Amino acid sequence: MTNAKIAPSVAVKADLKGAYAPGSVVVIRDEEWLVRATEKTTDGTLLHVQGLGELVRDATASFYDSLDVVTPLEPSAARVVADGSPRYRTARLWLESTIRKTAVPLGEGSLSVATRGLADVLSYQQAAVRKALDRQNLRPRMLLADAVGLGKTLEIGMILAELVRRGRGDRILIVTPRHVLEQMQHELWTRFALPFVRLDSAGIQRVRQKLPATRNPFTYYKRVIISIDTLKSDRYVASLRKHRWDAVVIDESHNLANATTLNNRLARLLARNSEALVLASATPHNGRAESFAELIRLLDPSAVRPDGELVPDEVRRLVVRRHRHSPEVAQVVGADWAERQEPNNVLVPATPAENAVAEELEQTWLWPGKGGSPYSGKTASLFPWTLAKAFLSSPAALKETIEARLGRLSNDDKGDPERQARECEALERLAALNEKTLRQRSAKYTRLVAHLKDCGVGRGSPARVVVFAERLATLSWLHRNLPKDLGLPAEAVQMVRGGEDDEQQRIVEEFKQEQAAVRVLVAGDVASEGVNLHAQCHELVHYDIPWSLIRIEQRNGRIDRYGQKHPPRVTALLLDPASRRFAGDVRILAKLVEKEDEAHTALGDAASLMGCYDVKGEEDQIRDVLAGNKQLDDVVRPLAAVAAGNDLAAMFAQMFEGPSEQPAQPAEDQPEAGLDLDSGLYDDDVSYLEDALQEAFIDPTAQPSRGGVGWRRDEAFGTVELSPPPDLVQRLEVLPQAYLAERKVTERLVLATTQVRGKDRLAAARREDKISWPDAHYLSPLHPVLDWAADRALAALGRNEVFAVRGTVEAPTVLLLGTLTNRRGQVVSTAWLTAEFPTPANPSFTLISPHESARAALRAFGWDTARNNPAPVTDVEALSELVAPAVHQAESHLLNVFKAAERDAGQLVEEWTRRLDHWDAEADVLIQRSDLKQRRTSVEQEKALVQAMAPDRQLVRPLLVVVPDVEGGKW
Template identity: 80%
Template sequence: MTENLPVTATNPEARVALAPGSIVVIRDEEWLVQAAEETADGTLVHVQGLSELVRDTSASFYTSLDKIVPLEPARAQVVADDSPRYRTTRLWLESTIRKTPVPLGERSLSVAVRGLADPLSYQQSAVRKALGPANLRPRILLADAVGLGKTLEIGMILSELVRRGRGERILVVTPRHVLEQMQHELWCRFALPFVRLDSAGIQRVRQQLPATRNPFTYYKRVIVSIDTLKSDRYVASLRKQRWDAVVIDESHNLANAATLNNRLARLLARNAEALILASATPHNGRADSFAELLRLLDPSAVPVNGELDPDEVRRLVIRRHRHSPEVAQVVGADWAERREPDNVLVPATSEENAVARELEETWLWPGRGGSPYSEQNASLFPWTLAKAFLSSPAALKETIDGRLGRLGHDDRAEAERRALRRLAELNDKTRQRPPAKYQRLVEHLKEIGVGRGSPVRAVVFAERLETLRWLHRTLPADLGVPANAVELMHGGLPDDQQQSIVEAFKQEQAPVRVLVTGDVASEGVNLHAQCHNLIHYDIPWSLIRIEQRNGRIDRYGQKHAPRITALLLDPASERFAGDVRILAKLVEKENEAHTALGDVASLMGHYDVKSEEDDIRAVLAGSKKFDDVVRPVAAVAAGNDLSALFAQLFDSPATPTFEPSTASQPDADTEVDLGSVVYDDDVSYLEDALQEAFIDPTAPLARGGVGWRRDTAFGTVELTPPPDLAQRLNVLPQKYLAERNVTERLVLATTRARGKDRLAAALHDDKKLSWPDAHYLAPLHPVLDWAADRALAALGRNEVFAVRGNVDSPTVLLVGTLTNRRGQVVSVAWLTAQFPVEDDPSFALIAPHGSAREALASLGWDSSRANPGPIENVAALQGLVAPAVDQAEKHLITLFTAAADDVASRVEQWSTRLDTWDEEADALIQRSEIKRRRASVEQERAMVQAMAPDRQLVRPLLVVVPDVEGVVL
């Protein structure tokens, strides 16, 4: 039995514990406790305002600075409800249930399966693993291959954390060009509003906040780029912030301990409870670098000697790919199989052949005269010329001009200058007519249907910026399309402009038909909404880059078979022709590894674009063989390196983390009844809340209403947000709020089918904005939270309603919660206390119920009831409250002790792992790196201690008397 569990029946102090759900009085105002945690400065209580003056206000108070008076549940006053159909009681009950956090150990998913994400079992298994009993703190590396939907997995995990009272403050860190995409997905699919601090957002913050104000205290949920956040400007602010959850996308960029990215990650990891790392390339082949990622998640997961423990890797990492069994069996037609890659050899023109010969004879394989280049270590430059040549004449010209501008004036520099000018003259001749590869590109685009009036789209990738600019200038005229039908995106553009281009490419009504882009778009960007054609205008000398590019259109949600084409210039020279065949092999190898492994980086074993390019350059130069550089697929899994470990751990059918889920079924939202309880659905709850709050909700805002309108046939509702609701939406993009008129007329889709329809329609309407005109009313929607806050203010200080129900004798409905020192709910119990003996209010029959829904059903409150009038003589019921609370506390001792013991066993496993690490570290304590890691482990130990349950709260919710008339609607 857990010694620290308070025996509340004999411990009055436990009744008034500052546990989530309790009501407290601070500064003469009433507040609902959302969480209470022990800190170095005392107990910190996070609250939501209930009384009129502080309604819609969130605040935090220290017990050492403010007098915080909890209201004693056993002394709650019973009041009669005279509202029609007991509307006030029903709203208060539903809001209380919604504000009661789901226990941290709950094994079923609640809100995660009720958003607009398709119910895919492999994504839900990832969420279960992140929240499972093996992780008291949700800390996970989502390492699914490109295209599986890591963003949706992130959204599902965050949704569950919010519903469990563990997601009030969330920070999401992403690359610049996917900021809006991440914000869009979290809002449109899960109703989680985040402020986006891109360049425009930061400028807006600077206008709104004083220069000395920490923006991370002002905004609770933030999406920001890693480039912005890692600067010294924000590090000091971040050190002072604690986050319930931190998400870092493209986390493979964190592994190098000497970088600013890693410094930022270590800082955030220390200050976050939940940590979600995401990367399709989770390791670089080096065990020490991968270990650094694992240490961010759990500093004790990697032994002091640095050797990876497969069990710890399996505990902290999730890895699947397109053809993993658990993925392949569920994606179906929503992820069309890609076609075999089409490598198109394009014979060079005579002018291009002349350039190729010059490159061969003078630069790549010079004869007896030696090389013309002047720098001793400039052996890479000839291959830079070759790569530029294979890209475009424009790229070669830029490379030549750049080199000429950097040359000195000695003899060797003069020799090189002459050679470069000769090469430039030959290259200028290739520019007098369209290059062969360009002509084939135009033909190919026309063949697949790109042209004036056609909806067909294509994305064209090239490495060199000059190639991109040249394609952007010349393609419109040769395709016969307007200039705005060809869009250019590259890394030199501001982040908001990059996001705008990606947004337009998703829109059916946007004029863009061809996106020419560099590798800035190869990571994280979704380009598949309107496009299934991708052309490599030049082929990267890296398998990683090829895979990243292909993943932009080859991903879940792609309804058409992705068509991937590579254009390869084929000079007449045998040596250059051999080079072209090597590059074609890269495309074929990527496709082979995509099918078998979902991980192309393991073929070359470098896990680094530059290193792969160096090896391919060596193959082209003849110093290495292709088959020695690029391993066969079968050899990867048979090896003994980190790639083999991943293949062995993750390339097999997943073992269910918990009991089998039905969440892949169409009715996934019925998996666990954690949605609306008192009401049939969310919209009925919202409508009743408006009826309660406004005399006539259908009246305009100016006349005391909200202009409420419900269209059942179309599955939508509309209202004008009052200022306190509009304020909750203001963190969303200003363009979205303005274009969709959100703060003036909020339109909500009330069914999942309607929500999906409007989200899909947003890609086709004339607003050219992928944010929907009717936002789905998901369970966590701010409008429902706003309604709950208003409803909870309906009762006076420490009151409960008395109502009629289908009971044989007076019965009290109660809820009990067990929480830990971090203020997290460990267990929730719903009970009824029935008083069968009229003259003996001290005798109560306690009945536990499996859920709030079940408890209400036992009272006859599973359907709407008529209210014939307020119950008379409620004072006689007052004497039932204290005995009900007392008897319920006694009954819960056994139940909560079992829950506490379950947590204690997991805490013990955690502590044992920390102790083992400590013992191993003792011998190496003088090493500075070990000292740094030990500090993290000690912080982890303090976290362990705070996870132990230490407070219990039982609250009366309702007093129900027999309904002699049996009036039910």
Template identity: 60%
Template sequence: MTVQDEFRAAPGSIVQVRDEEWLVTEVVRDGDGWVVHCQGLTELVRDTSAIFATVLDEVVVLDPADATVVADTSPSYTRSRLWLEAMLRKSPVPLTDPELSVATRGLSDALGYQQEAVRKALDPSNLRPRILLADAVGLGKTIEIGMILAELVRRGRGERILVVTPRHVLEQMQGELWNRFALPFVRLDSTGIQRIRQKLPANRNPFTYYKRVIISIDTLKADRYLAHLQKQRWDAVVIDESHNVTNAAAQNNRLARLLAARTDALILASATPHNGKKESFAELVRMLDPSAVRPDGELVESEVQRLVIRRHRHSPEVAQVVGSDWAERLEPRNILVDASPAENAVAEELEQVWLHPESGRSPYSGSNAALFPWTLAKAFLSSPAALRETIKERTRRLAKDPDPAAEREIAALANLDALAAKADGSSAKYDRLVQYLREIGVGPGESMRAVVFAERVPTLKWLTAALRKDLKLGAESVVLMHGGLTDDEQQRIVDSFKQSSSAIRVLVTGDVASEGVNLHSQCHHLIHFDIPWSLIRIEQRNGRIDRYGQKHRPQITTLLLHPTTERFAGDIRVLTKLVDKEHEAHTALGDVASLMGKYDVDAEEDVIRKVLAGQAKLDDEIAPVETVAAQPTVAGIMARLKSAAAAAPAAPPPTAPIGIFPTELDFLRTALHAFMPTPAATGENGVGWQEHTGHAVAQFAPPADLRQRLEVLPQTYLAERRVMTELKLATSVQRGRTSLAEALADDSPSSWPEAHYLAPLHPVLEWAADRALAHLNRNEVFAVRSDTDDIVVLLQGMLTNARGHVVAANALLARFPNPENLDFVLVEPHARAVDGLAAAGFTGAPVNAADLTDVHVLTRFIAPAVRDADKHLETLVVEADRATRERVQQWIDRTAGWEDDAAGLTQRQELKERRRAVADERQLATAMLPERRLVRPLLVVVPKGLDLDTLTARAGQDGGA
């Protein structure tokens, strides 16, 4: 059975390899044979995943028509129901199924616009789930990512997943995926890498050891990992903050392109997905689909519409659903602070000597005399301490190669430093900050919190020390976070700030916290101690507390120094317009970067320097909000994406169970009672199973084979909640939410919930399903009795493509009205196996009278049931087959059109690489074509009044079974 044309395995098939029995989870063509991904069924390999190549191993597909029937003698047919539940949970949902199966069954709110993003990612017209989530800051892209990944897992397309994020949000992303969707990811930060090095040989590929990994892009882009990545394929890759990978000359881009080419599903996420340049945005679009960008680099807007989704806080589909779960931002508060005498002295020196000298020339000895003085001014507007650090650094550089001009500048810098030193202890802006913090209720014994942003590290250090003293708060209450801290230190601070039990009252931070970090759960006051000279940076900062889940109206406050100097004071007031413009764009457009059109923090800062230096006018550099959407630019395309999005109401979570048990708890409880003689006991016969019904919590001690699986859970969760000793599970959504909230309470010892929600994809349920699958021997089917008039065989039918993906599926009920005539079979299609069971009268937990003893005669019904069900399936999947072939052809036609356009262009190396990528796309498209049908029997249902002995006698008269 190793010849390619004869190999008939598909997901759900049972195969025999090396004399062990395996459940097939994926089948992929590979040269002259097939690569078969399997999960062990028999005792020796039960907890083992394996990959076999038919060119190396004899992979024998067990013919479903040859299955034998065995009687289920367990009370209430427990073994049959568990086996059916396991098979249904292991059976992938078809790619073409438009309904969300598990995405809304977790602990996320699953808002309508978020569900719309998931549906767009899974749209069958895409054939591959590849999407750029470009929602604005605060809309919950992490939740959308979790929902998409959950659906991919349920559809059999999420076995191997790689999540790549900035290092400071590793734990946050890991926590969201585990707490809300029960998706465990091994975090390979500095601690995780050290742990894996202790387990694996130095030459072992770490990405083959763990199937779901979350890692920082800074770690992953190192050369030592590239060789490992080139040998690895993924079912899904997530790249968070993907705007950091658009520079074609950078390591980040090299890594992203490698991953995009070696994964089926690709999710890119960024609130700022482009820098205004078509070529940069095209880099992201090409990663999703190489043929979506023309050979000459022009974007195909219809393809962008297909591949990108973009909404913001005030988009209609967002505004109508967030309600009180995202409190509307208050008007920004800009506080002008009159400078102290010492600060005025510094301002006068800056104006008269450096910014607007009477001679027309500042002491600056370099080539950028018009702009460097504003570097000094910007440092001063942060703090005198920052100004002194800038002076020190400039003086050090000049001293290396002194000349008369440099010596004059050094002397001028010394004068400025002397004035800054006097102002260092008399900052009016700092005094106003202390006053403001007290006004809003920050202080000893108070619960109010605030985030204070400043740009320069000397400012941050000075603020931290001074606020501790003047607010009479300890080091644990005024905490500093900056980019010089390790990823572990940063994560620990962010994690603490989220908890109501945290002692932190003032978080002093730089722009390391301006991207991706959630600070809103316990805080709604944000203070800009200095104003970033960039709309993008202002928006990023504000988004830390102005995001979904914010229950209080966010207050954004900016402190701005107001010196008595005429020209310098007027220059500074220009900066307040940046705060106002950000607020205007936030409300109307959701995208501040398009106003200046630079899409880069440094570039925006350069523009502001020119404005302050009198070389440009601010109104000329910032476009009116209403004109952006009409422009034929990337910004215009993105704005039209937003306006084209249809409002979609949130669909309620599915009420129908995944399998035949009403809830996940019912399945787990029944499985444990089947596996353990006395599950409530401890030791060999039990696991100390307890249910606290009033609190919706169940707990037990994981047995050894389950503990082995749980090792991939977040390590801090395992340690802090002592999971390996006692696993607690929240058995209702409400209890899950409460447990998650309690983890942030004042007396919580951990930020991980004590009782983890038993979501449909929880590893405990996967373990229970694998145990249940071992209840039958090789190629056997259970027989049960029910209130049915006929002998019926329940079967599952699937249509798969060459990649092993399930394209369509149906439950089929084969009825035998006349048991003596095996050629007379009535086949009924049902949407779900549960519906077929109900039609056969097998529901709930029926009483097993144990009167099905000699059932060998029932085996004769399997082959004709499989035969006729397969014929019926062929007619059922015609539409799915046709639709899929049309989509594949459209894909092929699109790549062919791209090739035609490229033929007339100069074949540069870059274009040759793109042609190879498009050619790979065409080859991949053909692999998506429907190829094989699989029909397998799940259960034989016998009428309660049917006497099997009589049936056996009649079968013998007809020539035997």
């Protein structure tokens, strides 16, 4: 506590620079607005604001102070008004809402909301979030390179939740493969209450109906999930160039590494126009340093030297990499990730008809005699193996391959007619032999049917299996025949093969629902990335084996992931021809499955065994092995050799995959130090919401036709219900239309009030219902209904007013909040103060007391629990005279506090600037290289962003005036 005297005549002139800080109130176009964020631009200061007045209460807007008259309300000139509401409900709501709307400081190390959603609290995931938010990074930028199954989507949700709470997540773009759009949207909404609009084909159609063709859709929707295939088109690139995002997430980001692709062009554009950037990929590099460097440059261009060399320390700062058996993972996943069973490789003896095809392939195509292969094209070494691969997949796939080649030959008038005729003859002979296999039961198909029945698939059984195959013809063949041979209705066997994203997402979601009819999912490799299939399934079948360890690993990861309660079993069906050479090939493919399993256990990364880091590259290597040009041990390295190598894989193993000396121990998350959502004013979020409804509506329990919202609280079941008013409905309309309609969300919103109840209803949706969206959504801290309640409560006070209340103080006391912000309008530091006036008649004597948090400040005057309000405080005019001295003395007190914070933040900015200058100096030496121009531009942009992170303004706001709670007193 400090004693201070100030002259009564101190001026109360507004500091415009400080008044534009987030949290301040301004008047624009004769309406009051709460400043949410600011930006310095070439056209002046751009203010992003939230409406407070009756006409603009639910509106958000942006104004340039160079185009509109912006009048800041001077905090020191605030007028005191008495709160006469029962138990000080109005003041409590206003104060709680102010706390909730005040951003957590950028440098706050503890997690505020990430651990309060419906995700399990796992220490390794929290560590990734803390690393992304580490104050040393200045900007949250990270490559989440955790292996398949560790929960990268949940880590993304936790990072985004924290960014929102820190005032850095108003505008967010998520870019994913199209078949996981709904899955991503579902996870972010059900786990973290973050609503995103999904711009799949149906969503884009709605946008076109709503917006003029010239309107930028990204200014209309603030939080968007869209597929990379849609977004990279020229139509959207033009709109994206004009738009800045607070955060961008790009899933499956290994598809960005090639600098010549449209994917990379899109990623570079988004990286430039976003502050936070999260890239996610279980296969983060392709073995080539230049490709990996391209990903790292997106995050931080100076983390790659001008000559292209990676900076190891910077890579460690920017990348998180763990796998299933990393110590920090293994010790916390426990029974929530059952260990995989040994590979179940099933050799299936070929039928006589299939042996005839195999013999023809062997003698005519794969290992022909003196006459050579009959193939007349330019890739004579490749096409025979295309036929062999199709044969090992299914007779249907081989038929499709033969017919496609015959069709090309019939249209080719430039080739050698004699050679083409010879090839046609050989293909027709092969087709005739294959036709016999189509008229009989395929040996592998017969074994698949038996295996599915052994797994329990059948009428009345909940057992489910996912069957992977490469070829579309094989998928269609299985999809067509399995229902009849399993004795199941047609809808019990579904196929995912690419095509329209809406249909893909519907099928995948049905497979996760216990009550849905689907029992067997026949999937192409489009479903091998990003899709979670483990909710009801622990059996996976490779109907054909990819000639790629990467693809095998990706497929297996669909059921072998965190949340899998049953030991997942991977079965590979291998057609075993009588031919000795062909049979040897089959055994080579079986070894691939075993090698992937070994790498999964020891490394968590099967791709490093072959060192190709590319599906096609691995297929080429395996083709050479099958052709007899190489040995399998030559192309698939031993586990020990991977760790001992000197390539990028070895660097990854050394930097990220090696066991830590002291594995991180699971621990409860530390409570947030600073601004705390658990402010002490309310025991829980539902009590806050209930009070807000009591304040906003005369009788919240009445139906909407009678002026209420039909509020109902069922404590026994842990749920509350209300009919959303129109301004709340607007905030929910971005969610899937099918979900809103099925659950009648906009008519009757049901909320689970505890994490236990929320998890129960989420699990029940998959167990009992036909859609995975829960009937009762968890009321987490970031829920739109709470944000809506806060906006209503903030409109309770008139222009530039603060409430007067009673508390356990000995003299009138003013509660104040100080914030230090940077040029980007982000909160760098906060301070809670109380200013006590022992002799109110002499306001020049003030006792300033700092408090470590909002809760501590409230506790200081007895407001950490609800209080009765005997009567409104009187003589508020006299109390108004105390506001200006309190504000000015608090500003003086905070000078040293904020100077220390400024020095600390300034040192970080200086370190980053020095590192960028060092990169510039190195680039000068190599300036003759043309590819440096673009990189230098990125570094210059980085410098400008870093400079904008420097603190440059402070704001002190009075929040409450508290008088002694004494009967018969003056007040």
